Amino acid sequence: MKKHLSILAAVVLLAGCGESTPDSQKAMAVSDGQTIQRPGYEGSGYPDAAPLKETADPRVAQVGGKPVIEACNLLSLNDLKDFGIRVGSRPDPNIVNFERVYLVGDGTGPLKNSFPSYSKADGEALNKCTYALESKDGTLQETLAVAVSQPAYVPDTAEAAAAFDGAPAGITLGPVHLYSKRRPVPGPDASGQATVILGDTIASFDFDLKGNGSAGKLQDIAKRVMQNLEKQTNAPAGPSTVDYSSPVFPKPVAQPCPLLTAGVVSPAIGADVSPLVSEMPGTAVGDIVFPKDPLQRNYVQLECERGTGEDDPLSRKALSLTATSFLSDDAAKEYVDNTAGAHGGQAPSAAIGDESRIMTDTMSVKTEGVLIFRKGRFAFELYLDDHDAHPNGISLAEANTLLVPAGQKIAQAFQGV
Template sequence: MKKSLSILAVLVLPAGCGESTPDSQTASPEGDGQTTQRPGYEGSDYPDAAPLKELPDAQGVQVGGKPVIEACNLLSLNDLKDLGIKVGSRPDPNVVNFERTYLVGDGKGPLETSFGTYSKADGLAVDKCAYALEPKDGTLQESLAVAVSQPAYVSGTAETAAAFVGAPASITLGQVQGDGSAGKMQDIAKRRDADLEKQTNALAGPSTVGYSSPVFPKPVAQPCPLLTADVVSPAIGTDASPLVSEIPGTAVGDIAFPHDPQPRNYVQLECGRGTGEDDPLSRKALSLTATSFLTEDAAKGYVDNTAGAHGGQAPSAAIGDESRIMTDTMSMRTQGVLIFRKGRFAFELYLVDHDGHPIGSTLAEANSLLVPAGQKIALAFQGT
């Protein structure tokens, strides 16, 4: 089933096939409407079903003065590609499809884990990488995850760490049936162990999930670097922790707006940062979704249609090229969400607080908490 951006009265057009070949009736000179076909993703409705690339970061991270091994460095996108394992394809960020929970070097807030020993890959963890895999038969959905625990943030880890050089790592492959990826578990485990040895000898930081696609040839906005501790802490009312939760879309999507039949290609990532609980329902955080388009007109159409469909009101201070606060009480994703644009990039910022704000923020709260954060984000973002 094709999934799309959630905008009222928006028609999402199915993409065609072909190898980066524009459809003469739907392609634009900027690249909108173009599609490409990837091996193993035949029949996809998306302009590009598998555009992900990974950019390593050689700068290691420390928490509490101790080095951190990032879970996604033990089972990376490059590892999966080498093993012939295909990540599930979906343009809208979704925790079921691909989620990276990792640690960065700044943030004074504490980390809190739900386990006394080490975290399991099929449970909660502050350092975890989880993938849904592309179904081979079109229906079966397999999952793959790896979690890492270390004494810096899991108090009981020291007693169980010997076999893993100070970093116990568990790995799971879920819902395995038929001729799926079950037969590759041994190879996956070997690759994880080899990566663990590499990380122990030369620690690296969290990699960046990037995009390389002939149907989206321009740079993509990365929301996580914009959620610095000085942006997040005032909005959540306490020190931000080192924990970052990132949900990248795994496909290039397309969208069309009312009165504009031209499909617009986009890439979308979501990032959250706040308190340091491994249980996301216990965190208080800022969530920032960045949607990159190929043209400024497409981003403008997205902001206008999204804000217009969900009671957009002018914020207390202008942000970027245009900005609105949504007041629709439908959900926390539409009540008190600050949406703004800079050039061809659209951003949506909201407060995640399941206890204090279960259905979103009021207009006054959004003006007080989100507008200052949005101003800092817009000022820091230098996308072209």
């Protein structure tokens, strides 16, 4: 699966910003290069290994006139914290560590699921939440995932749910039933998949947990998914917002997903935008050292993709936007200058933000045709994700045609935070 990830490591040393104003100097003194130790993450090499916070959103998305039950609301970051489960710590957005695939209220393009019956949490899905977990020995060896199917966007869901009628459930909580199938693993590890059903909604729950990690909490986790399914069915909520709360990054963070509106995305991909959003928040505050700059600059990074509505990301045509937040303009400028300079940065056909380049490095699909631009202390990387027609990235001319207008709209809409 091709995803445009940040290319920090190709330009700088990853370990963790600064401008000349008194405010930025104060922020640098108390934050840049500083670290905080979180319980359970002792020994982490990141400035803050667990800064995530989650805020509920009462705005409910609808598809086909029906409320969407968001998968990430069935097993949230707050739920994991309740059980003392630690999400894996990495500052770079990636599909293994933490991915949220969800549906929003706007977008007229069609949604397309790949598989008959209902979506499984161990495969592609239109509505899915995936976590890698930080186990007690500090390795990423555990995973949890939840995928939700509803008839409005997975047409065979009601029929699939009805097929379970009369089958003995492993767990029943009121009207919610859970049917599980284990994979053969040595005890006390726990691996398998559960199907949680309420009415014509199916939540597929996949788990791969270790005995010295979270396996002992599996029953509690499964019951929480069941309880949340009933709660969200009775009073659905929209996709929560993942943000950051850290003493080593005291400034607000840029959120890329709200910037990928239909008016930005549709002209670039030549198709109607679907309600599908794929979001990957970095799960740690990172730090970075630029060439010729001895200071460690703290940053936070999120990636978002929006376009057509296939559950298979290799079949989508979409815009991917990575937002990297620093604590000062100077750090963001260093990032853009070094990144673009290392990857054949060329001036775009029109200026965007405070500075901008189109990268033309043909050695990597992650840099060929990427538009990088800065606005204040924020750096943005805009990429056309089109595996079928552009598997190796896009040319300078194509980037000027497709990405520059989108980048101008994003820069105009983003007023800082």
